[in-house]
Amino acid sequence: MLAELFAAAAHGCRDRSPLTQRLLADAADDLSRGGVTARIMAGAERDREGSVPGLRFAGAVHRLVLEGRAPALAKHYPSVGGQPDLPRLWEDALPALNEYTALLRHRIGATVVQTNEPGRCAPLYGGLLVAAQEAAKAAGRQVPFCVRLLEVGASGGLNLRPHHVAYRLDDGTTLGDPGSTLVLDPEWTGRPPADLTHRLRVVGRAGCDLQPVDVSTEDGRLHLSSFVWADQLNRWNRLRDALDLAAADPVKVDRAAGPEWLAKHLARAERDVLTVVWHSVVWQYVSPADRAMGRAVLADAAAKATPTTPLALLVFEPRREIDYRFALMLKIWPAGISLCLGVGVGHGIPFTWDVTPWE
Structure with a gap:
């Protein structure tokens, strides 16, 4: 189940990235409710664990921030000078998720995770x-x-x-x-x-x-x-x-x-x-x-x-x-x-x- 993969990805970064953990945990709950995340992830319902759909979602959202498309969300992202306010994160993410549903779905479906660390x-x-x-x-x-x-x-x-x-x-x-x-x-x-x-x-x-x-x-x-x-x-x-x-x-x-x-x-x-x-x-x-x-x-x-x-x-x-x-x-x-x-x-x-x- 896709929501379970999101929850597992959230658990995997719990001690290293509180921002990503909270985003993915809230997205997992939203998936279970059939919210906007379900529309964004349409077509990925059978993705295997190794393709890390949760991290592809987080990466696509981060790219919106880096491109300046999500100003309300950017204030939570230190990569662009923000400071996370985790209790408000999902509320501020929703406008961007709804506005860019199609773009996010396309990017998530067309990419693989490439940290190249x-x-x-x-x-x-x-x-x-x-x-x-x-x-x-x-x-x-x-x-x-x-x-x-x-x-x-x-x-x-x-x-x-x-x-x-x-x-x-x-x-x-x-x-x-x-x-x-x-x-x-x-x-x-x-x-x-x-x-x-x-x-x-x-x-x-x-x-x-x-x-x-x-x-x-x-x-x-x-x-x-x-x-x-x-x-x-x-x-x-x-x-x-x-x-x-x-x-x-x-x-x-x-x-x-x-x-x-x-x-x-x-x-x-x-x-x-x-x-x-x-x-x-x-x-x-x-x-x-x-x-x-x-x-x-x-x-x-x-x-x-x-x-x-x-x-x-x-x-x-x-x-x-x-x-x-x-x-x-x-x-x-x-x-x-x-x-x-x-x-x-x-x-x-x-x-x-x-x-x-x-x-």
Whole structure:
């Protein structure tokens, strides 16, 4: 039942975004009563849990605010300078919901949730350092491998620049690019099992998505911004800085399905380069058929990997067996390395480094 999915989404952000929680809880009640939310969500009644219809609704409403279409609602949204008054939120939302019912229904039906959270660069950067150094050790090399990064489900490609981000640690150390316009406080507990004095060298990067977001356009920037919970200003500011970095260092994201795209890029191995296949918080959106095809493509490439053309899989995805926290997991071929490097929240910050076998 759609109202139950909305209520579950509200519960999921209860400790992180009171504004989104209240909006979705009130929308769930409105759905149950057959109110305006039911008209907005018409056609989505059979959406599965993984498509997160509640978050698509919240994103569409947030975009109205960002576009200046809902001034009464905007006063509740910190992303545009507002201050939430939760008891009055739904009352002030109703005029916009009624006025823009058709627009909201169209946007909710035509989009998928794409947070493209730049905070995930923090665990990714540490994981890439580990991968480059462990693959080098397995090959008997003194110097870590250069990295070619291939991202599946890349959205706007904001996480394809991990080497151009500054990571400011709590001991005063800065990793990555100290002069970057995007500065992250990773909030790490522990450290990656790697020599952090080695600089990550990225010699190639590419990404694909079924619905890539062109972050060079106002529409693309609004699309990604709408999915940031409006009362999480740290995330909001990170996204602003990540969009500025993307403008200075553009990377094209191909419109393609993951398995076919991966097969094309993995058909070409580069000597003395570690190829890293990467994805984060996309697995729930991938069909079972594409998951199986992706695994087969990766297995074929892994069987062909050599010590001088190694292959790695680095993923940041939820794991139910660890209370739905998000785990950073690494496999390297032909070294036979398979590790869970640590766990964190879905937005990548904070993160705890704790190496265990990936079984």
